[in-house]
Structures are given as C-alpha cells and as structure tokens.
Amino acid sequence: MPDAGGALQPAGEPVLEAIGVSRLFDVSRPWLQRVLSGGRRQTLRAVDEASFAIPRGTTFSLVGESGCGKSTVARLAVGLYPPSGGDIRFEGRPLRTALAEPKLRRRMNMIFQDPYASLNPRWRVRDIVAEPIRAFGILKSAGQIRDRVGQLLNQVGLAMSDGDRYPHEFSGGQRQRVSIARALSSEPDFLVCDEPTSALDVSVQAQILNLMKDLQQRLQLTYLFISHNLAVVRHVSDQLGVMYLGRIVEYGPGEEIFRAPRHPYTRLLLEAIPDLKVTGSRRTPVAGEVPSPIAPPPGCPFHPRCPLANARCSAEKPGYTRDGAVLVACHAVEEGRSTP
Amino acid sequence: MKEPLLDIQELSVEFPTRRGLLKALDRVSLSLAPGEVLGVVGESGAGKSLTGAAVIGLLPPPGRISGGQILLQGERIDNLPPERMRRIRGRRIGAIFQDPLTALNPLYSVGRQLVETMQTHLRLPDGETRRRAIDWLQRVGIPAAEQRIDAYPHEFSGGMRQRVVIALALCAEPRLVIADEPTTALDVSIQAQVIEVLKGLTREHGTAVMLITHDMGVIAETADRVAVMYAGRVIEVGPVREIVQTPSHPYTVGLMGSIPSLETRVERLRQIDGAMPRLNAIPPGCPFNPRCPNVFERCRVERPELMPALATQAACWLYDAASLPAASPVPSAHA
Helix, strand or coil, X not given: CCCHHHHHCCXXXXXXXXXXXXXXXXXXXXXXXXXHHCCCCCEEEEEEEEEEEEECCCEEEEECCCCCCHHHHHHHHCCCCCXXXXXEEECCEEHHHHHHCHHHHCCEEEXXXXXXXXXXXXXXXXXXXXXXXXXXXXXXXXXXXXXXXXXXXXXXXXXXXXXXXXHHHCXXXXXXXXXXXXXXXXXXXXXXXXXXXXXXXXXXXXXXXXXXXXXXXXXXXEEEXXXXXXXXXXXXXXXXXXXXXXXXXXXXXXXHHHHCCCXXXXXXXXXXXXXXXXXXXXXXXXXXCCCCCCCCCCCCCCHHHCCCCCHHHHHCXXXXXXXXXXXXXXXXXXXXXXXX | CCCCCEEEEEEEEEEEECCEEEEEEEEEEEEECCCCEEEEECCCCCCHHHHHHHHCCCCCCCCEEEEEEEEECCEECCCCCHHHHHHHHHHCEEEECCCHHHHCCCCCCHHHHHHHHHHHHHCCCHHHHHHHHHHHHHHCCCCCHHHHCCCCHHHCCHHHHHHHHHHHHHCCCCCEEEEECCCCCCCHHHHHHHHHHHHHHHHHHCXXXXXXXXXXXXXXXXXXXXXXXXXXXXXXXXXXXXXXXXXXXXXXXXXXXXXXXXXXXXCCCCCCCCCCCCHHHCCCCCCCHHHCCCCCHHHHHCCXXXXXXXXXXXXXXXXXXXXXXXXXXXXXCCC
C-alpha cells in the first residue's frame, strides 16, 4: 500500500522520507489497576502508516485537527520518538544511524509552537542561540561564537545587542525570531516547524511567515510544516498532507489540493473555514466530532462523519487512489462516487 | 436610529502599578443596537477583552474605570454596587468566554448549572426550569439532551462544552451577550458548528452580541459592524463588508493584508513592521504613527478622533481635509 513516497517524489533525492511510518502509544491504566479491575492493555495509534517524501528546498505541510497525529509526525521526523513501524530516512540513510552522527544530527532542527515555553527564561538570548553551536562544537572560540550569534540575530531581524536580554523582555513574535535563530545556529538544512505561528497575532504571523520564506530561499532550507490553519498552509506549502485520525488521507501538491480537494474530509475542512470574502454567508459545518483515536471506527476512520459513506467504507480501510498528482485514501473517490 | 442597547461613552480604564498608571483603555466609545452583532478585533493587548470585561463589571483588579460611562438601555451600569451588578450579569448581559472548561463548574452537572442560572434570574417553578434546561441543551445541538443533562462538564468534548456555555449564557434570555473569543479554543470544523449555533440563537431571540475575537474570518461572516482596536483605542469602526474590503485606517489595511487567504496565494504577505507599543510607551498623537506608512507631522503630535473616512469611521488624520498634505497617498488594501 505505501507507494506514496517513491511514485510521487519529484526529481532529486528527498531530504526526508517516511515509508509507512506508524507510532503507537501505550495508554493502558497501570498494571495493578488492570489486575484489580480487569482492564486490558490499550494502545493509541497516533500515526498510521504515513508515507511522504520532502524534496530539498521545499515545504511539506501536514494539516489536520487536534489529535490527528500531526505533531507526532513532527517528533518522529527529528527522532524524538522512535517509530513503532515503518522507516524514516534522512538523505537516504535510516534516521536512527543519521541521528547517531553529530555531523548529520546538526543538520536538522526544530521550531516549536509556544515561544514562551520553548526558551529558557533564565538564559540570556545570546546563550540560547549559542547553545547548539557549543553543543555540536561548531565554533570553538568565544569571539567566533559571539560574532556568529550576532549574525544569526541579524538574520532573523533582531539586533546584536538583543543578545544581552532575557526572553521575558521580548514580545511573542520576537521570541519566535529567537527560536528561529537558535534553530538556524547549527546550520541545518532541514527544519521541523510545529505550529510556529499559531500562538501569534496575524500581523506578527505575517512577519514570521515572510521571514521563514526569505530564509528558505537564502539558505535552501527544507521545511516540514505542521499547522491546523489551512490558509497559512496554503501560503507556505509546496506539498501537502491532510491528516485525519493518524492517517494521511490526501497527499499531493498544495496548489492542486486547494484547487480541487478530492477527499470528503479535505472538502469539508475547506468549507468550514471562515473566509474574508464571504461576508455574512452560511457555511456548511462538518457534522460530528473527531472520534477517539483509542477506539477508531473500523474501515475508513472518517466514515461516521462522511456524507459519501456506504457499507464498504465502514468495513474496509481504503488504500490510496491516484488522481492526477494527488493520492487519496477514499473508496468514494476510487469508485468515482464523488464528483469534484 | 433606534436607541442603542449598549452605549459605551469615552470609557477609560487604568491600572495603577508601582511604576505609575497604565492607561489600558483610552476614551473608547462604542454602541450596539438591539439585535446587532458587533465584532471587536485587535491584537493581543489592544484592549478588546478589557472592553468586554468593563461592560460586565468584571475588570481584573487593580484595573478601574477612570473616565466615561457605560449605559445599558439608557441606564448607567459602570458605577453600580457589586450586588446590583450581579443581578444584571446573567439576567441582562450574558457572557461566553474562551475556555469552556474554566467557565463551567466541574463539580455540578450541566443541568444543575442551567437550572441554577434560571432559578436565580427568572423565578420559574422547579419542574419548569429542568424542562427548559433540556430544551436549551437541545437548541444548542447537544444530542440526547435528556440523558446528557445530568452529565458533568468533563464528560463533554470541547465543542460540546462550548455549546453548554452558550446555553448557559442565553438561558436567562439576556438582551446582550459578551462573547470573548468563543471559538478560539476549538478546532476549525467545530468552530463552524459553534458559530452557527450562536448566530442562529441570537438572531432568533433578537439578542445583541459583542463578539470579541482576533479571528477576522469569524467576524467577516458573523458580525454586522466591526470595531478595530489598537493600543487601547478604537481606531476604526464601520460595517463589516467595508472594514474587510475597503478599510480606511492604515493599521486596518495592514491587518487585512497580513491575513493569508484561502483563495489566492501570494509570494509574500503584506506585513506591518514593528509591534504594538506597550501600555507604558504609547507614543503621543496617533498610537500607530511609528509603524504607519502614511505618517506625517500632525500624527506625531495630535491625537485623531474617529472621523468619516472612505466607507467607515477612522481615527486617522489622512481623512481630515484640513490636515491633508498636498499629495498624501490614501492607503489601499489591495495594493
């Protein structure tokens, strides 16, 4: 089934490739409680056979509602979680061996959602930014490190003198700039950005998104971008994956998916978004809510909310169907029951 | 025009701190007609939530009203003793907050919370309140309301909880609801459902809503009029279509341009450089002048009041004929 990677990937070796990656979490109650009250082991399938490939210098976005597993993919991609199944490759080598080599390890980094929690409040900004440089031993002398930190701060639109200040002296947007400077300090070419702007106001979000685009062009960065905001995703993505209950249900070029969404979930998600153009108009809300990933529905995980569901959808898990450049996991699309 | 339901006149709120007084709201004037939905937008710290808190008399201490007045149906409510204000809150003004989990009491079933609210404000017989509570849960779209009425808040999902909060805010049939970021904590597909419920019920009952949010999309499809706040002041107010499509104030123009669109993809988003000033460092004149692309001398010395601008009211000297320098560019949202 997971043919998503190889077939879709454009020319050039992907920086990161996931092949049928799954991640399970044990969410059972403690052993003693299970023995006493007769509960069973429970596992949560946070990511279910996800496959994708990110070519160099491009942005791959994962979008979905809370609990769909997109942040778990982010953590899998930098090795914070080992996968329970499948394979992740960084520049063609298994991620695990790549991580063991500092030379490769430093070439990936992460930007987190909350700039208030991801910076140590007791460190000066210059030490926060210098930490990866010191940890990887990239530069040795204090003077070199100071110059490099100044250069990094300039690159993200801060002044060298800002290095003497503490995180609490900065606004949310400025702190996110500090996070970006820190992520860039190990000279990475692959960045995982987990909701980097969702804690920010829109005007600040625009500044950060523009900055990230500039840096991508200048430094040939490759991004894995995680977000729940479809408008932001549309703005940044080259390739896009829509996740629902741990599965990538639609995968392909961002422009193509926004032009003609195939999967019923993607369509409903796009319709659910309030848009500036449609003043006063009524939207079609998606009915129902995301089911618990501990007990996902059988068959297609979306079938209880899907307007196109039939008996097959509730029994059989759909494989991927190719439609142009897009892969869709949906029986209705496969059988031609959906009219785009 | 009908008599306004809510009339906020030149409201100022200040916070005494060790380093001096901080002016968090500076002569804010807003009014709501009966049944109208007024969107209040702005970035964090612009004073939008504080305006809502002042109306329901729940300013966080040590904040206090230092000037102006708030009239509800012609009656002053900003200087009422706490006991009288408490009777207005809930009965005549309902409130919906961002986080439905903290707005509900975790120790009481949702039914009991609804019943208690109605008993306090409506003086109905006991059986009647329970019947009405079930009715309200049905109207906000909670399935199997008869069984769910005795469930506790933790047994509901986020979207369902926010529906309960809406039922709670509306069950005493207030004329005005202050909704402060009612959908921010929810997923997009749930947001649409909750907005739909809020819109439908308030229209049905003719309830006016002050909808405070930073999500312009929600405002665009819900509000009748919009007030844009910046650094504790209202800098533009007008009908929603005009604010979104042809805004007048350079800040609103920048704000609209910085929102990524689903329709079209641009290489770079329009961005407003810099950040909103801190409350202890609001510049003289127009608070937006250090970031404004159209700034001129008068903006740095004299504070503009709301004045007729393109299709709205904006606090910007660009629209004052007397101050207009010969070739001053009028900003355009779609440049």
